[in-house]
Amino acid sequence: MTVDRSRLPEPGPARPFAFPPLRKSTLPNGLRVWSIRHGVVPVVSLMLLVRRGSAVDPAGREGLAAMTADMLDEGSGARSAIDIHEALARIGAQFDTDIGADATLVSLTTLSRAVDRGIELLADMVARPALRDDDFARVRQLRLHRLAQMRDSPPAVAERTFVRLLYGAHPYGHTPAGCERALTSMEAGDVRAFHTSAIRPSVSTLVAVGDCDHLEVERIAATAFDGWTGDDPPAPPDRAAPLPSPARLNIVPRPGAPQSELRIGHVGAARHTPDYHALVVGNIVLGGQFVSRLNLNLRERRGFTYGARTSFDFRRMPGPFSVQVGVQTKATAAAIEESIREIADLRGPRPITSDELALGIAAVTRGYARSFETAEQIARAVVQLALYDLPDDYFAEFVPRIERITADEVTQAMARHTDPARLTVLVVGDLDAVGDDLPALELGDPVVLSADAF
Amino acid sequence: MRRVPLNISFAKHTLANGLDVLLHEDHSCPIAAVNVWYHVGSKNERPGHTGFAHLFEHLMFEGSQHHDRGYFHPLQGAGATLNGSTNADRTNYWEVVPSNALELALWMESDRMGFLLPALTEAKFENQRHVVLNERRQNYENRPYGLAAMAILAALYRPDHPYHWTTIGEIADLEAVRLEEAHAFFRRFYHPANASLAIAGDIDAAGALAMAEACFGGIEAGEPVPPVRAEASLEGEVRLLLFDRIELPRLYLAWLSPAMFAEGDADLDLATDLLANGKTSRLYRRLVFDERLAADVSAAQNSREIGGFVQVTATAAPGRTLPELERVIVEEIARLAADGPTDAEIERGRVQAESQFVYRLQTVGGFGGKSDQLNAYNVFTGDPSYFDRDLARYQAVTAASIRRTVSRSLVRGGRVTLSVVPRDRGDLAMPGSSPADVS
Structure with missing residues (x-):
């Protein structure tokens, strides 16, 4: 049988698709735990969302939220950055932090057999980062190098310049990377203060999707994030600051x-x-x-x-x-x-x-x-x-x-x-x-x- | 701990015209993936005609005889996502469609496999020539360090070796090429005997095979394409420099290495990981973490069909020099060759390899999805079931095999050393470097 080439085949009736059911709980410290069972491959995707991002960078400290996010995997308790990454490697984890204007997202994908270690490592990094002075100095230097490299990249220059033109001093007027002047004047104490005030359970959600059980995730998270407390962070700006009138x-x-x-x-x-x-x-x-x-x-x-x-x-x-x-x-x-x-x-x-x-x-x-x-x-x-x-x-x-x-x-x-x-x-x-x-x-x-x- | 089964179940059929059809069922999401590989890439080109395999890939999206109104339109209207890519060894094309639109995707792919040329006009050809020249500007000429790959490949391989040039090609060649070449190229390389079709996802394998037979079975068989063969060798060290609109100088070191799936390929993959992939790696720890000489460092074994190359890349921190970086990189490679990796490094490499193979089972379509992997194994090894043997290669790596391979390829092998420096700052390059001839 040969296909009819005089017209395109019409798609048949669509097979139904339903978004899988979402289960939700909230831990005593206010951290929300949301999960979905998706058992196709023995993998679990963990994401910790903190609803604070570069829009709450203080004036003159543009880049502080991103700097803080970058410091999360630089050690926890007595463990160094290298120790943390050794532990991630031992469970074959893929790890990433992503910072936007409105949020900080820390994500960790691992095999489902290591879901407990994955959640514990996330908690070590997000709730109990070491934020040491010498690590801060090194990471800030690397971020300054990255800013230098971004000056050579036309799309990166365009992004940074364009948001400044559109927004000026508005909270959206800088990219998360910040600027050289602000990074240079930043201190480790700024990062610790930002972590204490903004990276809090009451504005955070742990999302777990994969071959995992909700009650088990909740139980592991309750132990791992125990002791992570604090006041509600200051609200992010909720109304538009004045916008500039840029040249055309x-x-x-x-x-x-x-x-x-x-x-x-x-x-x-x-x-x-x-x-x-x-x-x-x-x-x-x-x-x-x-x-x-x-x-x-x-x-x-x-x-x-x-x-x-x-x-x-x-x-x-x-x-x-x-x-x-x-x-x-x-x-x-x-x-x-x-x-x-x-x-x-x-x-x-x-x-x-x-x-x-x-x-x-x-x-x-x-x-x-x-x-x-x-x-x-x-x-x-x-x-x-x-x-x-x-x-x-x-x-x-x-x-x-x-x-x-x-x-x-x-x-x-x-x-x-x-x-x-x-x-x-x-x-x-x-x-x-x-x-x-x-x-x-x-x-x-x-x-x-x-x-x-x- | 529970071990997971690591394979992609499939059925393979070869149609009478020589087209391999690979079928894999996965009903977890109501989508179907269509993936077509043509065993042609920039290594099938000749000097003076570079960039053509990739330019041709663009022409495949401009319509064919029985649907000459753009390739994207009906597929996007059916909810598809689609793309294609070209590298030195192969060209691939894929659609991911809702499973009810599988036949449409097969119809479209088969129409361009069988009936492209009647719809290929001078106007389309000219337009895509400009699009490709713009792709070259965007991804190579106007991107920081964007011309480094051209300089490295040109130095690693002699001018008549098919890996001497990059897939994007030379500007002069792209400007000179004529429409007639597309006809000859299509007839030689774009036919069922030089292609492999994978269909994966929410499909009924028997029904999908019947659809594939109906769509592709009538396409005329072509002449088999003989494999490309070429030897490469590199003695001593070649030092080059390239000027660019950049602030921080960057050092590239490159060596010839074993081909994809050849002995030593997996060893170098793991060796480059433990040298420079992530914060636990040896070069990251020394160059970035402890001694703070570099802004970044990376390394990779680039596995290709008829030969590989290893590349280590490091960008100098402000005020630091490329010779300082080079000294540390050479020291660490020598130490790895002499003492080998630690047991912990070997174990970490194995766990990471296993995890990566599991992560690869998550998508049916697109670049790197299960359909793409089945085609890769089928085209390069003739065996779509190569997945578990591929993983076994990584599990078989030992400290001794890494030591041997690193010593052979990265210590005793010839090397290309490329410095990329700001304009007018030739003094920042490695001593004794000559300007590379790329544009």
């Missing part, structure tokens, strides 16, 4: 660069916006997948780039909305013009078509199950629930909610949360090569910035 066009010179790294955007929407689902679909159409308008335009039609994307960075407070793209130097002005046009078009002049809506919805909903294949993926999903106070049935409701989105809702949501007149453009590229093309954009004179201005 900014450039960080990179002489001789073959590409310009671009960021084009403004402050966008918060995670709790009622427009969340409409914006997810709108972004898919604008620049959130390969067949998005922006990527097809800049990559497939014009050959300016290897890839272009847009994103709403949904956070507890409004995060950045932006275009992110690296383009061939001589295409810089044209790529900026096309990006602004695509953003403007979707909010009215060329609204989402019914085909685009159907494709956008299908792309988000039909592939939904694959986001929950591994223990780590499911654990990350549970972390989202804990971080953004989402209801337990959030994942069950997500697909039907997206399927109800209409074209009008997308257009209106994009019109509310994107604004071509407010877009700030940042170019990290060869000023001499692109300077003559920029005035035609009519975004005003470019403000020239230095890679280490912030």
